[in-house]
Amino acid sequence: MDSKHEGNAAVVVNGVATDLDGMGLNDGLASKKDVPLVGVIGAGVAGLRAAQYLLEKGYNVAVFEARDRVGGRVFTSNHLGKDVDMGPNWIHGTSGNPIVPLSELANSSLHCFEESCPVFDPDGNLLPQSETDRLQEALWKVVEQATEYSKEHKATIPAHESLYDYGVLKAEEMFGPSLPETNNSGTTSDDGDSATPKAGGTGRIRWKGQEQRKELFLSMLHMWGSLTGTSVMRQSLKYFLLEEPVEGPNLFVGSTYKPMVDILAAPSRKAGVINLSTPITSITVTNSEQRRILLTSPTSTYSMDAVIVTIPLGCLKKAAISFNPPLPTRMQQSIQSLSYGNLEKVYIHFPKAYWLTSNKAPGFFTFLTPKYAPETNPNKWHMCCFSLAHFAAPYDQPTLLFYVFGPSSAHLTSSAFTSPQTEEGLKQYTEFFEPYFSRLGGYEAESPDCKPSHIIATNWSNDEYAGFGSYSNFQVGLEDGERDIEIFREGLPERNIWFAGEHTAPVLGLGSVSGAYWSGEDAAAKVVESYGGAAQHTEGISLAEVCATGSSQMTVGGACA
Ligand SMILES: Cc1cc2nc3c(=O)[nH]c(=O)nc-3n(C[C@H](O)[C@H](O)[C@H](O)COP(=O)(O)OP(=O)(O)OC[C@H]3O[C@@H](n4cnc5c(N)ncnc54)[C@H](O)[C@@H]3O)c2cc1C
Missing domain, CATH: 3.90.660 (Polyamine Oxidase; Chain A, domain 2)
Incomplete structure (x- = not known):
């Protein structure tokens, strides 16, 4: 490989001169000659957290973002x-x-x-709230049971089984099995709740009330799709454990995520290391001793010591970046097996x-x-x-x-x-x-x-x-989901290439902002560890300093206990 390194001020790669100042690296960083230069691909939450961490540890950082803004899927x-x-x-x-x-x-x-919450039935009528509350309670109980079931039996649950299949079984336990229209035997007794939508009377009619409940319960189960972006019939039961959330209430950010992204981006902005409108199309590992990883964009080539790839799973699926040498077969399997x-x-x-x-x-x-x-x-x-x-x-x-x-x-x-x-x-x-x-x-x-x-x-x-979708999920057919994610988290240390992003997060954070944050921090910590710790000249800024410039109060307005 014909590459030349002339300190940190300019790098000549295959005849293309790349001025590091032109890349957004400021003089202070460019003068840190012995400090590794880490390329972070993607300025979403994972990339911004990784960059923030690396800057705090005194590393040289260059963030490459395809869009003309930071935040990625936070917008x-x-x-x-x-x-x-x-x-x-x-x-x-x-x-x-x-x-x-x-x-x-x-x-x-x-x-x-x-x-x-109020629920409208298939005819558009409001269901009695007591009935709705009871069905919703049953629903969340079944979701919890499915998580435990998946944890205990993941080795034996067939990959094709869905959360919906599990819900049907549970619904039969709760509301009785479906009966042929003409058969009155096996009638399950109603519990006499006056709020239950039923035609009244006994026997067959009472059984119909339970059947209607079962249908409503299964319809409600379909709303699981609004959490994952995919039908509940495609939600893997085997790996339902990977959908387990962080404990505690779900809070809607009324004031939007924007101020949070601004705080995360502040250290990188202050250091001037973010390169917007710079999609990376290939990552090549060379035999060079220093700055051996070449990142190619449509207009330039950049050489790095280490790289953190945070592009979405959907982009990896579309092979938006070509890797030379190609990614190991097992990692390619992970990319194909995990869903979006x-x-x-x-x-x-x-x-x-x-x-x-x-x-x-x-x-x-x-x-x-x-x-x-x-x-x-x-x-x-x-x-x-x-x-x-x-x-x-x-x-x-x-x-x-x-x-x-x-x-x-x-x-x-x-x-x-x-x-x-x-x-x-x-x-x-x-x-x-x-x-x-x-x-x-x-x-x-x-x-x-x-x-x-x-x-x-x-x-x-x-x-x-965004990889033509919203975020990763775990669909039927998944055979080795936990390992698929671990493979990303392990990265490719022998190539100095690491992966971050919501699809690489610890289990409790998969598919979420929290997971993206954790994954960026984790990948950056691995880079730092691989170089033996913090660099000598630490001149990054801490979250607290950012707070002093970005916001003056530290209360969570309107948070519920
Ligand atoms: C509709 C929707 C609703 C959601 N709701 C929630 C929610 O309520 N709560 C929650 O916690 N999470 C939610 N999420 C998920 C959350 O947004 C993501 O998990 C998180 O933002 C992902 O961050 P990331 O850094 O992993 O990826 P991204 O934010 O996607 O960052 C990756 C970055 O890489 C850039 N990029 C892509 N290709 C290239 C390339 N070739 N070169 C350079 N840069 C590239 C992208 O432009 C992007 O900026 C939601 C997501 C969506 C889409």
Whole structure:
């Protein structure tokens, strides 16, 4: 390999002169000649945390980001007039979650929605709340049982079994097996709950009540897809343990993730090491003794001592970066075996939050197997939405947030739909979602307050730098899921190449912001360890210093205990 290294100020690689200052490396860093230079590919949460850690340890860092902004899948839009997150909204669990102290530094306003939510049945009628609460309780119990079952029996559970299969068995235990229409024997007795939707009477009719409950329970189980981005029928039971969340409440970040990303990005911005609009297309390991890893972008080649690759699993699946030599076969298997979900979000903004009919009005709603939208939703895809009007001021807004997943997200991101930011798209999206938002209390068809004024929708499924999807998940067919992830975490130490990102996180953080943070920190710590510890000239800045410049208070506004 014909490569020449001329100190840190300029590197000539295959005849291409690369000025490190031009790469964004400042003079201070460029003068640290003996300090390793670590390339971080991707400026999402994992990459920013890795860069922050390395800078704190005194390492030279160059971050390469394909987009013209940092944050990756954390992205905030103000198209509706107020900020909304197009990627993550939630802090999933609080126990030991590093995003909680980060949210404190950012003075975030966090909202805890009531657990009990209204559910509309397939005919669009509101289910009695006591029935809904009971079914939801049963649902979460089954999810917990499935996690334990998966932990205990993962070696023997067939890879094709899904969480839905498990749910069907549990539903039969709870509500009795399905019976042929003509057979009255084996009738399960109803428990006489007056709130149960049933036709009344005894025997066959009472059994029908249980059958209806079972159907509703299984419909509710489909809402699991709004957490993973894929149908519950594709959720691996064998590796359901990998979906276990951090303990504690789920908190909605009303003030958005943006201030948190700014805090994470601050050290890299201060050091001037972020290279935006610089997609890396190949990583080549040479025989050179120093700076032996070459990163290629469409315009330049950069040489590094070590590299942390944080691009999404979906990008790895599409071979967005070519590795020379190729990745080991086992790692390629991991890339193929792990799955990627498709969760999309649609924010519908109204002149007024008409659904706030009282100060006890519910904050989120579920629409099960809707039969009442045959024109726009003939497949009866389930829907759910959250009210942003419930947030503490000044973050409250008359907006409903719908989550769509799997085939419904494929539909909304297909060429059949125009951007809702156009007049035609606004009309199309309004028609699609009207059957649901029109069912909320306070809706009046003729009232201008009930007509969407702006809509914004995500399009992660068509975003090449998000890997054409939302985040990793664990689908049926997965044979060796835990090992697949470990392979990423181990990285390729012999090549000085490491991997980070939500798909490489410890089990409790997979697919989440917390996991991305942990993984970036972990990969950076491995790099530092591989060089024997912190570099001599430590001039990075700590989170606390960032806080002093980025935010003045350290309270979590509106957090629930
Ligand atoms: C719709 C949606 C909802 C979500 N909801 C939640 C939630 O409520 N709570 C939660 O905890 N998590 C949620 N997540 C998941 C969370 O957003 C991710 O787990 C996390 O942000 C991933 O961070 P990352 O650094 O691993 O990846 P990314 O943020 O994707 O960062 C990777 C970076 O690499 C860049 N890149 C890609 N290819 C290249 C290349 N060739 N060269 C250079 N750069 C490249 C990308 O542009 C990107 O900036 C959600 C995600 C989505 C999409």
